[in-house]
Amino acid sequence: MNPSGDEYQSLEEGEVGLVTPQDFLLSAPFTFHNGSRLPGITIRYETYGRLNDSHSNAILICHALSGDHHCAGVHGVTDRKVGWWNHFIGPGKAVDTREYFVICTNCIGGCQGSTGPSSINPETGRPYGLSFPRVTIEDMVKAQAQLMDYLGIDKLHAVIGGSMGGMQVLEWAVQFPDRVDRIVPMATTACQSAQAIAFDEVGRQAIITDPKWRGGSYLPDEGPDVGLAVARMMAHITYLSDEGMAQKFGRSRRASEGGGANQDPFDVEFEVESYLRYQGQSFVNRFDANTYLYFTRALNLFDLPGRDSDRRLDRVFEIVKARSLIIGFKSDWLFPPSQNRDIVHALTQAGKQASYAELEMEMGHDSFLLHAPELYDLVRGFLVSPNLVQS
């Protein structure tokens, strides 16, 4: 079986094509939600399409835990790795770059160019490590808003994202109600359940207990790869579904089955084991362990209902002005449909326009990242729908 986590594919006609990431350097101090401050930050981002004269056609894409700013196109003729949402964004696609100016940032705290724990602290000349301030979803959105200021975008036509990206989408609607017309949160939650927090915690423990983690002060290329790979393997199971894995792997064995007296008894025996090991290994080549810690903690801390003293999400949403299309996936057991429906119900209770779709795709939480014509149609229609003013 061909592991399909990081797929390389050739570009077809109608693709975004070559893209060059850019860096937004904010030289003013950035104050985090917990009061910590950095003298300046960098936000790496990509854009596709063209900003119109009225600056009214901008769409912000928000990435999930392991994503980054590269969501469409390719970086070069020799670097043909397409962006993680390339089938969703491009000329003529669901998010049509002939119509919209699309922006995607690497979140603050990230490891793909934006300032994060692996960035060099100018005061010490070494990576920040754990001296990096605690990062929250609020901080990610605040940094994105400063990039919007820089780009001259007062109001976004839409903000779209899944999972941790969906949390940012919700945060945009609440933190900057006047700056976003439409939101599309997918496969997300207004606050994680104990089970989701628990999985994140085990991933963190795998990293933190790796001797190479060194209290977060590891050097580049000497990080806790083993712990990070285990964390990723486990998390990857939670992104799929029982039925999806049954279809994809079942109980298929590798060609050389174990059990012989002279064979390594814990070598790969089932296809699913091979797949997971590949997922773990490929992840450590592209991701920073401390960012993994920071981002999973940001997921845990996101608690929209907690902003009301009675934990009433509808009250938290009273401020929202954006129209919303919420999308849940039946087979998603990490941020299950019920948690997506809670968002819809609270928005509706607060008197907001909110549509909900629950898709039947079988691949679990990661369904939002897959080829999904039904999803494309929903989003395409929502983006062109008239912009009704809300109270």
Place this chain on the structure above:
Amino acid sequence: MNPSGDEYQSLEEGEVGLVTPQDFLLSAPFTFHNGSRLPGITIRYETYGRLNDSHSNAILICHALSGDHHCAGVHGVTDRKVGWWNHFIGPGKAVDTREYFVICTNCIGGCQGSTGPSSINPETGRPYGLSFPRVTIEDMVKAQAQLMDYLGIDKLHAVIGGSMGGMQVLEWAVQFPDRVDRIVPMATTACQSAQAIAFDEVGRQAIITDPKWRGGSYLPDEGPDVGLAVARMMAHITYLSDEGMAQKFGRSRRASEGGGANQDPFDVEFEVESYLRYQGQSFVNRFDANTYLYFTRALNLFDLPGRDSDRRLDRVFEIVKARSLIIGFKSDWLFPPSQNRDIVHALTQAGKQASYAELEMEMGHDSFLLHAPELYDLVRGFLVSPNLVQS
């Protein structure tokens, strides 16, 4: 919150009381399912109640992955840790020790007294480690049968167990159809799904990649505790349920919440994290990492449908003579109700007497270990039901 994994409780009236584990030394060679052979093995076991004159009142209890032979009573006045199924087994309880002679063994490959990878290899004077033969559910049952021979028990009144114990129960019915009258498999499966195999594999990877594992050749007290704790933490989540964890922990915080600039940012923040860390730590104090590897592999390899060329479980069950009571738990997503129902359907298709109960308990896979009056009534009734001869 008081972590409740290993509960200490005082014995009440009607308890089994003081119990002394015994060792069964099989001095003849033991041949494993894969053809490997050991010159002799030890099986540690406990018994409660009295074997009647006709030797017809024996019930075998089979333990799950992390269990052992100590399923009822206490070992001493100073060692008051009660057996893992103490509320289920005892005078007047569901498995009534005034009526039945109850036996529970530590499975072969285990680490609580039975021969396993941490046992000393007489040829080298060091623990077997990975030179220990591959262990299967078939081997566990074969070793138990040899103990039954030694105890003079030709036929068991019943075999009862959950999870990996449930696999042994099914294996008894198939491997020794003439030696068991009734079977009670709970929260189990005739073969694991890809998702369950995947979780086991991540646990193994956590152990194997711990530098202290040393290819399985670690010395006692110098084992891969860190990897084993991570494996246990992850597995523990799969033994519970989303709703169960929501009820038990929700999003409760520890008293000292993180986020301050000077605090360890990845210290315990949520109650569920504290609970999981406790589960991981207490497990390494009582369990051997290599046994964890061997037992999880035994779980993966168990494949009853695979014994028929068309994977027809009903054909595999044609040989069964025991009556069965299968019990699934609605909230169990590791070995979900559908997999328990598959067993019932196949037994019924094969023309066997099979009853099925699906209990509403909310604590997931581990529900079978909890206080459950409905479960007690079911089992109590099934054990006294008339023994109809089957074809």
